[in-house]
Amino acid sequence: MINQNLIAPCGLYCGVCGIHVATKNGDEQLKEKLAKAYGDTPDKINCQGCLSSSVYWYCRVCSVKSCVLEKGYAGCHQCESFPCDKIDNFPVPEGKRNILRAIPLWRKLGTEEFIRAEEKLFSCVNCGTGLFRGARKCRRCGTLVAPAY
Numbered sequence: 219m220i221n222q223n224l225i226a227p228c229g230l231y232c233g234v235c236g237i238h239v240a241t242k243n244g245d246e247q248l249k250e251k252l253a254k255a256y257g258d259t260p261d262k263i264n265c266q267g268c269l270s271s272s273v274y275w276y277c278r279v280c281s282v283k284s285c286v287l288e289k290g291y292a293g294c295h296q297c298e299s300f301p302c303d304k305i306d307n308f309p310v311p312e313g314k315r316n317i318l319r320a321i322p323l324w325r326k327l328g329t330e331e332f333i334r335a336e337e338k339l340f341s342c343v344n345c346g347t348g349l350f351r352g353a354r355k356c357r358r359c360g361t362l363v364a365p366a367y
């Protein structure tokens with residue numbers, strides 16, 4: 219069953235976002251790490267997904283999300299203008315790289331298959347534990363993760 223709240227219109231699927239993974243698993247250690255990376259406090263590391271009513275502050279206001287919703291689309295994969303200047307100006311380079319990788323895939327596979335592919339891409343090759351974008355090693359078995367992008 220797909221959690222609709224996690225289907226970020228920009229293609230940065232929330233199911234493989236560290237903030238959401240830390241929230242979902244109640245992983246305090248991961249929250250602490252992410253808080254450092256985002257210049258935040260661990261108690262703020264909380265997100266139920268881009269389209270939920272409890273969105274991490276960083277993603278709360280997003281020009282890509284506003285644009286997609288305004289156009290009545292589910293995601294940039296339905297938009298002829300992709301990749302537009304909103305994507306080009308995306309503030310996080312790693313995010314932009316992932317958007318440019320993910321949207322064509324979403325277009326090609328459709329939502330369900332796309333999400334399955336993202337979850338597979340961001341999981342440990344050794345033990346299958348779900349990881350997240352930017353993870354360098356598996357939290358469970360310590361296997362180093364080859365960058366997926």
Ligand SMILES: [Zn+2]
Pocket residue numbers: 342343344345346347356357358359360361
């Ligand atoms: Zn592992």
